[in-house]
Amino acid sequence: MSGLQPSGELTIGNYCGGIRQFLQYQKEYDSFLFIPDMHTITVPQGDPHLIRERIRRFANLYLACGLDPDNCTFYIQSEVPATNQLTWILECNTYMGELSRMTQFKSKSEKQTNVGCGLFTYPILMAADIILYDSNVVPVGADQKQHVELARDIATRMNHKYGDLFVVPEPLIAKVGARIKDLQDPTKKMSKSSEDPMGSIFLLDSEADIKKKINRAVTDNDAYVAFDEEKKPGISNLITLYSALSGTPLQDAINHFEGMTRYGDFKKEVMEVIFETLRPVREKYEQLSHSDYVDEVLNKGRDRANAIANSKYDLVRKAVGFGR
Numbered sequence: 007m008s009g010l011q012p013s014g015e016l017t018i019g020n021y022c023g024g025i026r027q028f029l030q031y032q033k034e035y036d037s038f039l040f041i042p043d044m045h046t047i048t049v050p051q052g053d054p055h056l057i058r059e060r061i062r063r064f065a066n067l068y069l070a071c072g073l074d075p076d077n078c079t080f081y082i083q084s085e086v087p088a089t090n091q092l093t094w095i096l097e098c099n100t101y102m103g104e105l106s107r108m109t110q111f112k113s114k115s116e117k118q119t120n121v122g123c124g125l126f127t128y129p130i131l132m133a134a135d136i137i138l139y140d141s142n143v144v145p146v147g148a149d150q151k152q153h154v155e156l157a158r159d160i161a162t163r164m165n166h167k168y169g170d171l172f173v174v175p176e177p178l179i180a181k182v183g184a185r186i187k188d189l190q191d192p193t194k195k196m197s198k199s200s201e202d203p204m205g206s207i208f209l210l211d212s213e214a215d216i217k218k219k220i221n222r223a224v225t226d227n228d229a230y231v232a233f234d235e236e237k238k239p240g241i242s243n244l245i246t247l248y249s250a251l252s253g254t255p256l257q258d259a260i261n262h263f264e265g266m267t268r269y270g271d272f273k274k275e276v277m278e279v280i281f282e283t284l285r286p287v288r289e290k291y292e293q294l295s296h297s298d299y300v301d302e303v304l305n306k307g308r309d310r311a312n313a314i315a316n317s318k319y320d321l322v323r324k325a326v327g328f329g330r
């Protein structure tokens with residue numbers, strides 16, 4: 007089970023921490039991937055048409071990245087109403103103190119003047135997304151680990167209170183690439199809704215833009231390449247990107263680059279790996295975006311997701327004592 011909210015443009019960070027992992031596991035598991043459109047309005051988004059356009063773009067991009075609809079139930083969150091129904095029950099079984107500890111709420115609420123309640127309760131909606139389908143593993147980047155842990159706590163609490171209703175999920179964090187940093191400020195993570203586009207590489211960026219962004223990526227004045235996340239966060243981030251995208255184990259990537267004195271040559275190799283990863287994605291995306299194939303896939307996904315979600319919700323509703 008995994009989902010990436012259409013709240014900006016997908017970045018190479020989302021690819022490394024979320025999508026890439028998901029694709030590795032899709033054949034092994036009965037997998038579910040969804041577009042959490044309801045999550046996006048936890049922060050102001052402006053024009054609703056832009057959200058709808060992004061949903062379509064994200065859906066085509068997942069397919070372009072290699073999502074296999076025969077191995078995966080792919081759907082849009084808001085098209086499964088049982089998600090909201092379960093969320094209410096879970097809200098009544100989650101404590102304010104638990105939500106107050108969520109670091110993402112703290113960092114996102116600091117950036118706004120009027121903070122909506124949805125931003126505070128959104129981890130409960132995420133718990134419903136996960137446990138509604140009896141998901142056992144959730145591939146996520148490091149920033150989402152805390153939310154999956156909360157989903158575990160809620161599932162466990164519900165099971166104690168009402169009998170064995172839910173599978174308790176586990177987060178699955180990539181060994182390399184779980185927290186790709188912003189290229190302009192390598193002390194913070196790369197984000198799809200970041201204000202400075204120079205800090206993020208988007209999956210649909212042109213090669214000219216990628217080149218510009220990597221060339222301008224913040225490094226240091228040491229004039230030697232080495233991996234040290236504390237002292238050399240910019241260089242370390244680029245080595246991590248190279249390792250995650252090329253599949254080279256991190257230590258081998260470190261050995262490969264260590265000691266290089268010309269940052270330009272180092273950056274060129276990192277750039278090549280990004281080009282090679284994104285070129286086929288862009289080409290496939292071009293084809294898909296001129297067809298209606300994505301609707302066929304999403305309709306099939308919606309029907310299967312609703313069948314599973316409705317039957318689970320029915321069990322929960324009865325266990326809680328709702329209805330006649």
Ligand code: AQP
Pocket residue numbers: 009010011012013014017019020021022023024025145146147148149150183184185186187195196197198199200
């Ligand atoms: N920088 C990152 N490195 C590795 N993984 C990352 N993820 C996000 N940023 C990085 C992973 O991508 C998935 C997307 O999750 P989300 O859509 O729920 O949103 P998020 O975690 O809040 O991601 P963003 O890009 O930072 O979005 P905005 O800007 O909208 O808040 C998750 O698996 C996440 O861990």
